[in-house]
Amino acid sequence: MCGIVGYIGNKHKTINVLMDGLQRLEYRGYDSSGIAVIENGHSKIVKSRGKLRNLKKKLSRKTLSGYVGIGHTRWATHGKATEKNAHPHVSGSVSVVHNGIIENYQELKKELIKKGYVFYSDTDTEVIAHLIEDYYKNGLSFENAVRSAFKSIEGSYAVAVISDKAPDRIIAIRKFSPLIIAIGEKENYLASDISAILSYSRKVIFLDDGDVAILEKNGYRITDLEGKEVKRDVSVINWDPVSIEKGGYRHYMLKEIHEQSRAVLDTIRGRFSEEMGEVYFEGLNYKSFNNIKRIVALGCGTSFHACLIGKYMIEKISGIPVEVDLSSEFRYRGPVIDSKTLAIAVSQSGETADTSEALLEARRKGAKTLAITNVERSKIARESDMVIYTRAGPEIGVASTKAFTTQLIVLYLFSIYLGKNRKIITEKKAKDLIGEVLYTPQLLEKALKLEDEIKELGRNLYNYSNFLFLGRGPNYPIALEGALKLKEISYIHAEGHAAGEMKHGPIALVDENMPVVLIAPRNGVTYNKLLGNLQEIRARRGKIIFLTSGEVSEELEKHVDKTIRIPECSSIISPLIAVIPLQLLAYYIAMYKGTDIDQPRNLAKVVTVE
């Protein structure tokens, strides 16, 4: 949540780098934004409420030069989404931008007020600015003032600070919130997310908790909180800068929907041998899983839905019992965990606070931990004993799409990995299952060909106010996911249910104003039962969108309003394919409604607060 960018150098116009970076970070938060640039020894601050375009408008009336600056885009935690609460926050010569939460800000605020500091905003961040200014004006160097301030600050933070009195540097510090520096030629960058600076430099240093980075035009240093120098490796990022552009699509979400075949292919590449019926994951050794008797899978939102499908996959293929928990529920319910438990945290961003905390709770209780995430060296990746990366590439649209299908393919491969090593499945079975993996990118391509049909369906349905999504088995979580996608981006009320539960309550909602999406790929063991649901909905005049595979008899066609035919595949792979038309349906309904698809109201891509 929130995004930070910083630049020092004169190769580019500072304001252009900041605005370009903020544009790429806007998906992380879009309540307000602001920049600070030091021009001729004075900080110029420009802030605006609302989307970045408001800040741009303000800046278009100004000329800002200067070769050092910081910027921020905000998702409000403390204090409303107003201009006065927008970052940067200023005290004396010091300007600060911050991601995270300062837990002891009220105590610090009281002390600072006693010392005569005046607070202008309702944010927790403003205490950082005053605290640094207090140390600085009382004789410490800028660097030492920042270090001293953070010795008394508790919470999670990624912070960038500049000062008029030290216009040759940016100081950055992090704890529990990501921050990277990127190295250029006689220029350096700072960002909370690689995508902000990827088009300028691919040489990146991931700061660790407690690192203080001092960026100058001609170099950088990293120290700990005591001022002792620390060495950090430089990583070369291989994400293609084109991957952070819209590439001709109207929205990131649509682009990312279309990238799923490629993303799945990248995610499986080099991870199996079809000939031997083997699956491998870099850095994983089966010995670590030898004594595992039970798995708990943890995630939020779409990643939680991936966990629910992972349960079907892992139990069916490896025979290990799996419990699935919402990360936000898990740690507060006193879960029973022991050293024979494997906790799997599934998270696109690798930063979701609830999932990170749930994973730490499992770890404290003795579980082995495995992260499945899309972001290298993210918090959750670093906190886990083992990591499997999905290789979806940057996902910018707030509604998760390609991250989900890559999570599913990883869970499927992981099931084969466990099943084969545990000798639950034979080599022949493993080869067959891997064969399905190989075929999945093609199936995804085929499913994407439904786009025109779904667009037309979206045009017919966008005026409805309520939707039901029903599915069974591994497609029950797809019903949840279809409903989540629709409500997130179109603001239409939608519910997902296990179709077998329909008669136990949801059927009361069905009438002629209720479109019901029935997810019923033909090969599932419950296909006939789903046909029973279809008749029950029909009898109550519900509008039926029948998502199936294979042939549909003329008789059956008569009972449905629309059939969506996905390509045929095994039941266990079908969730990956069935979700494609549902993502497209949500997208086109939202498009016809005219909502903000990539940045839906009240949401942020990365949820770093509990």
Ligand code: M6R
């Ligand atoms: O980064 P994560 O996968 O941990 O994020 C989890 C959820 O916040 C996320 O899936 C959210 O529900 C998306 N907006 C769904 O489209």
